[in-house]
Amino acid sequence: xxxxxxxxxxxxxxxxxxxxxxxxxxxxxxxxxxxxxxxxxxxxxxxxxxxxxxxxxxxxxxxxxxxxxxxxxxxxxxxxxxxxxxxxxxxxxxxxxxxxxxxxxxxxxxxxxxxxxxxxxxxxxxxxxxxxxxxxxxxxxxxxxxxxxxxxxxxxxxxxxxxxxxxxxxxxxxxxxxxxxxxxxxxxxxxxxxxxxxxxxxxxxxxxxxxxxxxxxxxxxxxxxxxxxxxxxxxxxxxxxxxxxxxxxxxxxxxxxxxxxxxxxxxxxxxxxxxxxxxxxxxxxxxxxxxxxxxxxxxxxxxxxxxxxxxxxxxxxxxxxxxxxxxxxxxxxxxxxxxxxxxxxxxxxxxxxxxxxxxxxxxxxxxxxxxxxxxxxxxxxxxxxxxxxxxxxxx
Ligand SMILES: Cc1ncc(COP(=O)(O)O)c(C=O)c1O
Numbered sequence: 001x002x003x004x005x006x007x008x009x010x011x012x013x014x015x016x017x018x019x020x021x022x023x024x025x026x027x028x029x030x031x032x033x034x035x036x037x038x039x040x041x042x043x044x045x046x047x048x049x050x051x052x053x054x055x056x057x058x059x060x061x062x063x064x065x066x067x068x069x070x071x072x073x074x075x076x077x078x079x080x081x082x083x084x085x086x087x088x089x090x091x092x093x094x095x096x097x098x099x100x101x102x103x104x105x106x107x108x109x110x111x112x113x114x115x116x117x118x119x120x121x122x123x124x125x126x127x128x129x130x131x132x133x134x135x136x137x138x139x140x141x142x143x144x145x146x147x148x149x150x151x152x153x154x155x156x157x158x159x160x161x162x163x164x165x166x167x168x169x170x171x172x173x174x175x176x177x178x179x180x181x182x183x184x185x186x187x188x189x190x191x192x193x194x195x196x197x198x199x200x201x202x203x204x205x206x207x208x209x210x211x212x213x214x215x216x217x218x219x220x221x222x223x224x225x226x227x228x229x230x231x232x233x234x235x236x237x238x239x240x241x242x243x244x245x246x247x248x249x250x251x252x253x254x255x256x257x258x259x260x261x262x263x264x265x266x267x268x269x270x271x272x273x274x275x276x277x278x279x280x281x282x283x284x285x286x287x288x289x290x291x292x293x294x295x296x297x298x299x300x301x302x303x304x305x306x307x308x309x310x311x312x313x314x315x316x317x318x319x320x321x322x323x324x325x326x327x328x329x330x331x332x333x334x335x336x337x338x339x340x341x342x343x344x345x346x347x348x349x350x351x352x353x354x355x356x357x358x359x360x361x362x363x364x365x366x367x368x369x370x371x372x373x374x375x376x377x378x379x380x381x382x383x384x385x386x387x388x389x390x391x392x393x394x395x
Contacts, residue, residue, distance in 0.1 A: 012347055014356075019046025022375045024358065030350040033383045035371045036358045040188070040220050040330075043247035044292060045372040051250050051288045058284035065280065067273060077283035077290070081248075081256060084294040088230050089238040089260040094267065095278025099219035099245035100134025102255035103142060103182070106241045109259060109266045110180030110213040116266075117211070125180045126173045128164040132189035133182065133217055142182055145190065165199050174206050180213040180241075185231040188220030191366040192325050192332025197235055204237035213240040213263060219255075220330070223247045224293040224373060227303030227328030234327070247293075249285035254278065293373065302328045302373050305380060309369065312384050320391050331369040332362055337394065339367050345390045357386040 014026040022045055024032045037043055044051055058073060065071050078093050096102050107125055114122045125142065127133065133142040140148050141155035149155065160178075162169040164187070174181065181203055187193040207214040216239045221231035223244060228234050230242060240263045245255040255277070259266070276282075292298060306328040313324045313333065323334040335342070339361035350356030362368035367387075371380070 012343065014347060014350075021045045021047070022372055022379045026350075028352070030352055030356065032347065032350055032356040032358050033379060033386070034358045035369045035383050036360050037247070037370050037372045038251065039360065040225060040246045040370045042251050043223060043225070043373050044250050044289065045374040048250065048288075048374065050292070051285055054284045054288045055252070055281065058281050062280045064276070066275065067277065071280040071283065073280045073287065074278050074283040077278070077286045080287060080290045082258065084229055084290055085242060085258050088232055088242060090242060090258040091261060092259050092264040094257045094272060096255035096257065096274050097253045097276050098134070098255045099217075099243065100136045100139045101274070101277070102219065102243035102245050102257050103133045103139045103217060104136060105257040105272055106182065106215045106243050107138060107142065107180065108272060109241060109257065109263050110215060112271070113213055113263060113266045114179030122177055122179050124158045124160055124178045125182055126160050126162060126178055127182045128184075128187070129161045130164065130187055130190040130193065131161075131182075131184055131217070132187070164193070164195050167199060167202050170199070170203055170206060174210055174212055176210075178210075178212050180215050181207055182215040182217060184217045184221060185235060186221040186226065186327060186330065188330070188368075189362055191334070191363045192330055192368060194325070194327065200232075200235040200237055204239075207240070215239060215241040215243070217243050219243055219245045223289070224299055224302055225328055225330050225370070227299055227306060229294055229299065231327065248289060249282045250289045252282045252285040254282045254286060298373070305329055305375065305377070306331065308377070309380060309384065316388060318388070318391055320394065329369075329371055329373060329375075333367040333369070335365055335367060335391070337365065339365055342367065342390050342394060345394065346386055349386065349390070355382070355386070357383050357390075359387070
């Protein structure tokens with residue numbers, strides 16, 4: 001391990017030097033099947049040829065200007081992204097560099113919308129317990145998990161948490177001190193936990209009645225991950241704001257705040273900004289992702305692959321598996337023991353002859369699978385066979 005990084009991550013042992021498709025290779029030449037996609041980032045796999053070509057062409061042409069100017073590539077990307085989200089009512093976009101930044105932007109829009117319309121005192125934002133919205137001081141405050149709220153206070157004031165699925169708590173919380181409701185349609189970090197249709201629809205109805213902005217954090221669940229371009233499409237509701245990041249540029253840092261009719265005009269000149277946000281290089285990568293993912297057949301294929309994973313996992317009837325949940329290529333597996341030793345065992349198996357498997361956890365006893373959309377059926381089978389072997393040998 002390098003001595004030069006701050007000690008922020010409990011890192012697993014491999015040090016990677018190359019990737020191709022669904023595979024990563026470490027500096028010792030060992031191969032690992034990647035069921036993580038860099039936490040839902042490398043959605044088209046590693047070294048995806050059209051992405052590599054677009055990046056190298058763009059790097060030759062123009063990498064960055066600053067947001068005092070537009071680039072042709074960023075303009076094309078913004079238009080394509082808004083069109084991809086137009087079914088959810090989105091009309092305009094602000095481009096940032098990460099998920100946390102995207103959520104910060106959405107919260108600023110909700111606060112300004114309310115301030116201009118109703119005056120001071122209506123600035124609170126309600127989020128859900130178990131949510132994860134980022135690591136900045138404000139997005140940590142938005143995150144409804146106590147473990148993130150120690151050591152770094154005081155946090156940005158004005159966030160409140162309610163349990164997902166609790167309609168009464170929702171009704172009570174959305175009072176006239178609230179400007180926004182921020183939620184993940186499917187909570188990723190805390191275990192692949194989808195909100196129920198009734199709850200999401202009740203939330204949308206209450207927000208519309210009380211003129212509270214409904215904000216969906218689709219940073220993990222969006223961009224085709226669940227088999228629809230946005231996970232919220234599966235709930236048949238129209239949010240006011242949607243945030244995206246992670247897979248949006250296939251591995252190049254990017255974030256986006258998309259706004260519907262109510263929110264699209266809230267930011268005015270000077271209200272918000274970013275040095276790097278949506279630069280030409282990131283936009284070139286983003287265009288490839290959108291042109292590939294935002295296609296009916298491609299999305300249907302994600303759903304088919306995800307259903308295949310769920311039915312294989314269920315067919316094992318494995319004594320160590322307590323629950324299996326998933327939509328598209330976003331799968332959570334609750335097991336009867338700590339997940340971390342299984343992640344280590346699936347990696348340790350790689351010895352130059354046998355392949356390893358990379359998985360994620362989401363909470364102490366939940367495995368999380370986020371493979372690239374381009375993964376083949378044979379690769380899915382191989383990865384699941386390694387997972388089963390690790391579960392079997394764990395006793
Ligand atoms: C739902 C959700 N929101 C926000 C974030 C924060 O994104 P970033 O790490 O790009 O700031 C994450 C990251 O895991 C996430 O899963």
